Amino acid sequence: xxxxxxxxxxxxYVAAYSHEVGxxxxxxxxxxxxxxxxxxxxxxxAVALHDRCVHRRFPLSESRLDGDRIVCGYHGxxxxxxxxxxxxxxxxxxxxxxxxxxxxxxxxxALVWVWIGDPALADPxxxxxxxxxxxxxxxxVSGMEPIDADYGLLVDNLLDLSHETYLHGGYIGSxxxxxxPITTEVDEGAGVVRVSRHMADAECPPFYAKSTxxxxxxxRWQDIEYHAPCLYLLHSRIAPVGVLPEADGSDPNGFHxxxxxxxxxxxxxxxxxxxxxxxxxxxxxxxxxxxLRGNNHTVVMQDVDALNLLQKxxxxxxxxxxxxxxxxxxxxxAARRILARLVEEGAKPVEKVQ
Amino acid sequence: MTAPTGEVxxxxxxxxxxxxxxxxxxxxxxxxxxxxxxxEWMLAHPRGHALDEPQGAGT
Numbered sequence: 001x002x003x004x005x006x007x008x009x010x011x012x013y014v015a016a017y018s019h020e021v022g023x024x025x026x027x028x029x030x031x032x033x034x035x036x037x038x039x040x041x042x043x044x045x046a047v048a049l050h051d052r053c054v055h056r057r058f059p060l061s062e063s064r065l066d067g068d069r070i071v072c073g074y075h076g077x078x079x080x081x082x083x084x085x086x087x088x089x090x091x092x093x094x095x096x097x098x099x100x101x102x103x104x105x106x107x108x109x110a111l112v113w114v115w116i117g118d119p120a121l122a123d124p125x126x127x128x129x130x131x132x133x134x135x136x137x138x139x140x141v142s143g144m145e146p147i148d149a150d151y152g153l154l155v156d157n158l159l160d161l162s163h164e165t166y167l168h169g170g171y172i173g174s175x176x177x178x179x180x181p182i183t184t185e186v187d188e189g190a191g192v193v194r195v196s197r198h199m200a201d202a203e204c205p206p207f208y209a210k211s212t213x214x215x216x217x218x219x220r221w222q223d224i225e226y227h228a229p230c231l232y233l234l235h236s237r238i239a240p241v242g243v244l245p246e247a248d249g250s251d252p253n254g255f256h257x258x259x260x261x262x263x264x265x266x267x268x269x270x271x272x273x274x275x276x277x278x279x280x281x282x283x284x285x286x287x288x289x290x291x292l293r294g295n296n297h298t299v300v301m302q303d304v305d306a307l308n309l310l311q312k313x314x315x316x317x318x319x320x321x322x323x324x325x326x327x328x329x330x331x332x333x334a335a336r337r338i339l340a341r342l343v344e345e346g347a348k349p350v351e352k353v354q
Numbered sequence: 355m356t357a358p359t360g361e362v363x364x365x366x367x368x369x370x371x372x373x374x375x376x377x378x379x380x381x382x383x384x385x386x387x388x389x390x391x392x393x394e395w396m397l398a399h400p401r402g403h404a405l406d407e408p409q410g411a412g413t
Binding site: 181185186187326330333 | 361362363364365366367368369372374379387388389390392393397
């Protein structure tokens with residue numbers, strides 16, 4: 001039995017980076033629902049449809065576009081951008097039930113968000129923001145790794161950065177991460193968990209030493225903002241030890257890095273790990289960009305390998321195994337609880353107001 | 355996702371100790387060395403918020 005966390009429906013999820021959605025059909029499975037994405041020819045709007053032809057369930061993502069219509073690659077059933085079937089082969093009458101579901105899509109901050117749940121409840125205003133991803137003042141490297149692990153394991157991983165010391169030693173980890181106490185805040189109504197770890201005097205891990213050029217020890221701040229269920233922001237600030245922001249709030253001597261993750265459950269025991277590292281320093285230095293791209297990819301793959309292994313291990317355990325939580329888990333426990341609430345809310349039938 | 359509600363729970367891990375210090379959104383405070391026990395106390399609000407526990411200024 002695989003280890004699984006239930007899915008929270010009636011929520012927005014990151015389906016893709018904007019640059020991934022174009023005139024080629026893109027298939028992604030989100031919360032167990034197979035979806036196909038593409039962009040219209042005229043105005044470039046992103047479209048999301050159910051990725052199964054109503055006829056014999058052929059994946060539309062393995063088919064082709066004719067203008068803004070998808071022509072099923074098996075028997076030619078043709079769908080418009082709303083999912084309505086506009087052509088079937090060999091006959092004039094198109095059955096009334098010949099349509100595939102279309103999904104609300106919002107493109108924002110270089111991300112394509114899709115609503116999984118009752119479309120009538122989709123409110124784009126509640127989508128959390130990650131403006132640095134599309135800002136000209138920041139340079140971003142990014143990627144996406146599918147992990148064969150329950151999305152709850154990725155949430156656990158990201159909410160407790162003490163693992164950096166052990167899993168990512170020699171990259172982003174240093175002894176002080178695991179040693180420094182955290183502060184955890186939960187904004188219940190907003191569904192946000194904040195975990196802060198401020199290290200006054202820490203070793204500079206190679207990831208930052210090589211990219212920033214800082215020699216010696218650093219002041220290192222990690223401020224996590226997890227907007228459950230999907231968006232995770234880690235505001236990272238490093239500076240030579242003792243160098244703090246100015247009294248007026250400006251921070252000319254700090255190096256700011258925004259680490260963004262989108263945690264998008266795919267099917268049971270599988271998750272899409274979207275990762276991005278954005279910086280406001282050395283923005284015109286291509287060498288730093290390539291260093292951060294390669295180094296961060298290595299770090300992400302260390303997590304991917306660990307979570308693949310953990311999922312496999314948990315799957316072979318007998319039911320009812322025990323865990324042990326300690327102080328470092330305070331934030332992760334908060335996130336689990338918020339997710340459980342969202343799962344419960346998403347499972348309730350909603351009365352629609354006409 | 356929506357605007358913050360002001361209903362904020364806070365847990366500080368006191369530097370140099372193993373102690374967690376929690377402040378409920380109502381201002382009641384609690385200490386513990388177990389995050390699970392701490393969240394149980396916090397989320398039971400107002401149940402179990404014993405009167406002898408200090409009531410801070412609120413959040």
